[in-house]
Amino acid sequence: MVRASINGVILAESDKTVVVEGNHYFPPDSVKKDLFSTSNTHTTCPWKGEASYYNATIGGKTEVHDVAWYYPQPKEKANNIKDYVAFYKNKVVLEE
Template identity: 55%
Template sequence: MKAIWNNTVVAESDDTIVVENNHYFPADSIKREFFEDSIAHTTCPWKGRASYYSLRVNGELNKDAAWYYPEPKEAASQIEGRVAFWKGVKVEN
């Protein structure tokens, strides 16, 4: 699977886990040069507290376009150390 934004592959892996129709990529499969830490957080009742990354590609910013669960609840333990995308990031084979 590939995560693509602004015509650039920002993550690529054959080992994604799908939860609620989102592909969660292993942390070591993301291209860190495009990721910036965000101060945003949200809470999911069954997954826990999510943290976000913004993407910066070719001078353009996609704020809070990726998220991850640093310490997911037990029910979501399979996505620990993984990153998912939204806000126009295309995930495809």
Template identity: 50%
Template sequence: MKAIWNNQVLASSNKTEVVEGNHYFPPAALDMQFFKSSDKHTVCSWKGTASYYDVTVGDHVNEDAAWFYPDPKSAASNITGYVAFWKGVQVVAD
């Protein structure tokens, strides 16, 4: 799977975890030059507290376009630190 935004591959992995229809990429699959920590946090009743990244490609910023669970509840332990995307980021089969 690949995550693409603004014609740039942000992440690529053969081993994503699918939860609620979202592909979560392992941390090592991300090209971190495109990611900056965001102040946004949300809470899921069964996964826990999510943190977010802003995605920047060139002069374009996609705020809070990626999220992850740094310390999820036990039911979601398989996605600890894994990153998922939304807000126009395309996740496609490699």
């Protein structure tokens, strides 16, 4: 089971993550979406496509900006992680 948390609050947990480039991508249904707000940040990966970002919003307060990213419309080679969510290891506690 892999778990991502901030200050003891679990953001996501799953035993079905997909590891890509050393990052655990959590299935969409394993992520507590009520703890996130949409960020305006977007980046582009040459082989995965454009990434969108989430802020961690706990108790109505944004705790961490751009804590996680996902690919809503990935390129063909990354279709297996469509909408899966990965977290910055320096912004969350990641337990493997």
